[in-house]
Amino acid sequence: MYDYTDFDAAFVRERVAQFSAQVARRIDGSLTEEEFRPLRLMNGLYLQLHAYMLRIAVPYGTLNPRQMRQLAMIAETWDRGYGHFTTRQNIQFNWPKLPDVPKILSALADVGMHSIQTSGNTIRNVTADHFAGAAADEIEDPRPVAELLRQWSTDHPEFQFLPRKFKIAVTGSPNDRAVTRAHDIGLRMIRNDRGEPGFEVIVGGGLGRTPMIGPVIRDFLPKADLLPYCEAIVATYNMLGRRDNKFKARIKITVFENGLDKFRALVEERFQALRPQFGGADQALLAEIERAFAPPDYVQKPLAPYHAALTDPVFRAWADTNLSPHKNPDYAVVSISLKAHGETPGNASAAQMRLMADLAETYGHSELRVSHEQNIILPHVHRADLPALHAALKPAGLATANIGLISDIIACPGMDYCTLATARAIPVAQEIAQRFDALKLEHEIGPMKIKISGCINACGHHHVGHIGILGLDRAGVENYQITLGGDGTEDAVLGDKTGPGFAYDEVTDAVERIVRAYLEMRHDPSETFLATYRRLGPAPFKSALYQEADANAA
């Protein structure tokens, strides 16, 4: 794992000092509220419905146990004893007090963490595949590149006041777990015909109120050209992006309105001017970073305890859903579900954070990850240790066997916390999870991604949910629109709108009707919901959704 260099550490300390001074200057009137706002946002501090919210960066989702324990300490000392892991691999605290924020930032700096550029119209925390460095299907670990981009984008003088926020994601696998096609810049690590490493560069994807699947702007970008090329894209966007309407200000609109060809030509022109500026220091640094991400020292030991445990149905169910193949066949990637039925998706208590830190130390080569699906990953666990790990997770409410299943729901904070939200999201997720748990249908349904957003800004990624749910405000009443067939992987597809929305207390029934229609229509249990939907199209699902609703109404 990457550890802060002296340069990083000094930078973060300096930033804490700057922000502390900014808070004081706001209080003494040197800074107006309007001037202070972007400064607090570029340090991750939001003003939410009830209080401030501090969003802390977990670059490319990677944490060590010491950092996780520090987050637990912060939750207990300055918040309400828990934290919320987000869809962009960050963690949010919902109740900090403004005077405590500089202390929290200092505590983060102590363990090599920060909240820089987790908000505001800047380049945000760079995200990456949460299985990076462990996944069996990986071409290359994307995290060194993500770390390089983190350093390049941090406090970039040109790009702190962009037209709008800017998000970059990197994946090193053909199976895109980082949703690169829904990012402002998506980078897919590939090799060209001569075997040289590089990137397919995607630009102008995004969800939100105008969802777009990002087009490819460069089929193959040599690895050494990454920074000047990204700088050219963001500079072009900074000049061309609209500043008259915040809902038309994202790069997806810039690319769409100007046309990809014109945008590409401007980027290439800028790139030609920038390329000579990079004399190789970035590549030398990248090589150093790559060494820091060397794989752990894998151990060899008998797998007998693992095979023995598979006879236990509870362990078996958990192993079936919560493990993913590791590049070392004796190892597994473990997903710890933060989606216990009826709990708030993505929340973890301080005690749970400490336990996960301890278990990562004991069984997981001291590594943890945050996934954009709001779960915690232990990327390197020897299969022989899985029974003991499972046994330790269970009493803490962390052994829910539902990864990738219907109750593994992504939901934004919704109207319970967010000022933008127009409808509740978390209670909808809780009710759906409890319904299918009670029906005991979850494992029979198989892979199913439900994603819920509490407003049109789509923080819950509903457009790419197999079943997407969008909560809106219709004349003061919450109304939920359902989309079907969305997919956030390398085959990215936006879900189809079904028709009129449903009231708050009708949503769970509506989801159940869709699911029951799928169970009736699938060829056999191996045909997933998404495959069945793609085979049959929306019509039979829509008729199941609405005919029955009409029948009930009649």
Next chain:
Amino acid sequence: MPHDSAPDRSPLDRVLDLPPLAPVARRVASLNARYRHHGATAVMERALHDPEVGRIALVSSFGAESVVLLHMLSVMRPETPVLFLETELLFPETLAYQRDLTERLGLRDVRLIHPDPEALRARDPDNSLHRRDMDACCLLRKAEPLERALSGFDTWITGRKRFQGGTRAALEFFENEAEARIKVNPLARWTKADVQDYIQNNRLPRHPLVARGYPSIGCAPCTSPVAEGEDERAGRWRGTGKKECGIHFVNGRMVRGPVPADAMPAPRPVLVRNDEHAPQEDTADATPAPQPDAPVIVTDQGFAADDWSHPVTPLAEFSGPTGPVTAIEIGPEDDPQLLARHLPEIDMIRVRFPSFSDGRGFTHARQLRLMGFQGRLRAAGPVIADQYAMARRSGFDEVEIPAELARRQPWPQWQRRANWRAHDYQSRLRA
């Protein structure tokens, strides 16, 4: 009451010492031609900075749709004077809304324009004139006070729109007001939906009476709610045939003539300032004391007065060097590429920041340096101390800030960021 016959000029204007302006008709024609294809924000943006426009104020009723222009102004140049006609018959909601918007938008120079108290005592001692003679009431409480307040300005901005129909259906962006003044209507071509979108998209607070059925809001006695399907302005002077209060022209006929400033009692503007650190005006007898309002130049060495004495040519008007010293101003929409051939002959480039939150100027600076510009590069506008290191790293040599900002953020706050070479990730990566 002391009589100050000098025009009431904004601090910025006093410094700029503008050259004499061409006749209004000629300037209106040239401005309309120049901005024919522009949108509202561009017209507003340029109106606030175009030298042909002269000294400018926004006249706002803080009514149903006023928040649009007030918001644009707050983003582009919040120190611009805003004239608010406090007729003393307004809804209490309007007064509360005015205070709230002033605070939220950070408007720095909202002036409450009251009717002249002596005229009020003489002509409407019991506030009943509106029942007897509406036009006389509008004249007393709106037209005359506004005329006095506008006497120091060359141009005023209004929120009138074509869709409001009737007398407003053929509005141009720029109007010639009796050869005396220019009237700017940035929203002339906006539709009702544009107004709604703008308010919604920028999450701006509405006047509380809008939700209660008042789409157009004037004085309380003469404004009533409007039923669905009725014209927006149907609730104004309902049942009288009166359509306009008289501060605007009707059918090209002037219903209010410019009054020589010295024929009227002096205006008594009440300055409402958000900025607690600015010297407070004495509201009883406002004779603004002269202030040191020249812009301040910030460099690594500290604050200094501007030592640049040569003219600065806007990029749009530049075709090649004309004298021994050449300086160019680049606006946020300009393309520095146009200067490519002339860079070695240019001594100074001034990059204008319309607001601190518009980061285009940083990319302009970097582009100019990448193109090989070696001359003096200046960021000009309300750039804040926290952006000083960004400006220097992007290639600027210095920052030119308004005096107000320099007072609020004195040198020590900039000095903290004068170590801009330290903690610089990008220069490390570029080596």
